[in-house]
Amino acid sequence: MPIVPDGPADSGDQDDDRGAARPGGPLFRDETPQEPMAAPPPPPPKKRAGRDLRAAIGVGVGLGAVVAASLFIVKAVFIGVIAIAVVIGLWELTSRLDEKKGIKAPLVPLAVGGAAMVVAGYARGAEGAWVAMALTALAVLIWRMTEPPEGYLRDVTAGVFAAFYVPFLATFVAMMLTAHDGPWRVLMFLVLTVVSDTGAYAVGWRFGTHKLAPRISPGKTWEGLAGAVVFAMVAGALCMEFMIDNGVWWQGLLLGLAVAASATLGDLGESMIKRDLGIKDMGTLLPGHGGIMDRLDSLLPTAPVVWLLLVLFVGSG
Structure with missing residues (x-):
């Protein structure tokens, strides 16, 4: 194999301008070396929902239609x-x-x-x-x-x-x-639970910084819990006033507060089960949501709470 020299060979009396393009320092005495410009810091990563929102919304709307149709027919x-x-x-x-x-x-x-x-x-x-x-x-x-x-x-x-x-x-x-207004009671129960989950997600995604239970569910924050409480209490006041016979708005405030608490605890409870099992979702039946149990986690513990409070507030009907 031929040996290739590291630099140009000495060419004697011949002028070689190529060597002038290789100086190790500045071309002129008054020129100072320029320090490389620091790269701009990378933009902060955008928060992501972690799921396919389009699929989740589509499945949610479809399930809602099935529930509403069967509930009122x-x-x-x-x-x-x-x-x-x-x-x-x-x-x-x-x-x-x-x-x-x-x-x-x-x-x-x-x-x-x-x-x-x-x-x-x-x-x-x-x-x-x-x-x-x-x-x-x-x-x-x-x-x-x-x-x-x-x-x-x-x-x-x-x-x-x-x-x-x-x-x-x-x-x-x-x-x-x-109850005689049973479909409306069930609808209110579903609406309050969904509104609580939505409020927790929206506020927590936008403003959440303080972790609620990092060892159980790292994505949940105290700000998200506050959003769940506010959203559910407002929805509860409206639902009790306009959907439930003999319902009063202040009863809806208490009902919304109870729903936000039970829905959050139910979500954390299933998260604890999934962490113990080492899984992310209970199933894959519902695109964007996981399995049926991943949608029932907040509904199941909320059902007896809503049933009991409605019996106390307006009777069993």
Whole structure:
């Protein structure tokens, strides 16, 4: 291989202007070297929602249309919508428990008992819901006996928890529907929960700096919680005044405050479950939202709160 010299070879008496273009210092004595200009700081990263907002909005509008149509046309159809959501939610929850922790909560008695629980709550009220809950727990205990005893206590405990967490809490929505203005009560419950979540998201996304529970849900802030409270209280006052028979605006303020608290705690509760399981979403059924359980997280614990306060404020109807 030929050796290539580092610089131009000495050319004797010949003039070589190429060498003049290679000085190590300035061309003129009074020229000072210029310091390189510092690069401008990069712009701060834009906040992102973390999900496909178009898909989320489209799915949300579609679900809202289904709920509204079933709610105000035939009550029995809406009960069927609740039962279907409960069964899918139980399937998501038990599937994730099995995949991530090896916990085999029996799905068949949970699904049958969960659907029956919703119907019993609508037909027989709180008493029917409690009886169905007890029978579902008993069915879980017996069903699991068909498998080997290893992990029995773990599996049935998870099964009873799932029965209470999903169908039993959802039964309070069915019990709201039994009032003479039941569809409006259910609609108000849904509106307040959605408004609370929307207020928390909008205010937290724009102004949130102080973390609410960083070890559980890093995205939640105290500013977002304040937004949820304000949005829900305003919506509650309007809904109680114009949607609920004999409702008064100040009752709506209290109801909105309670909804903001229960919805936030419900969201944090499911976030704790998902962190323990090491997952982001419970499922992928709803584009932009995750799974059914990712939409029920704030609704489920809010249902008994709204049901109870409405009974105290305006009666069971």
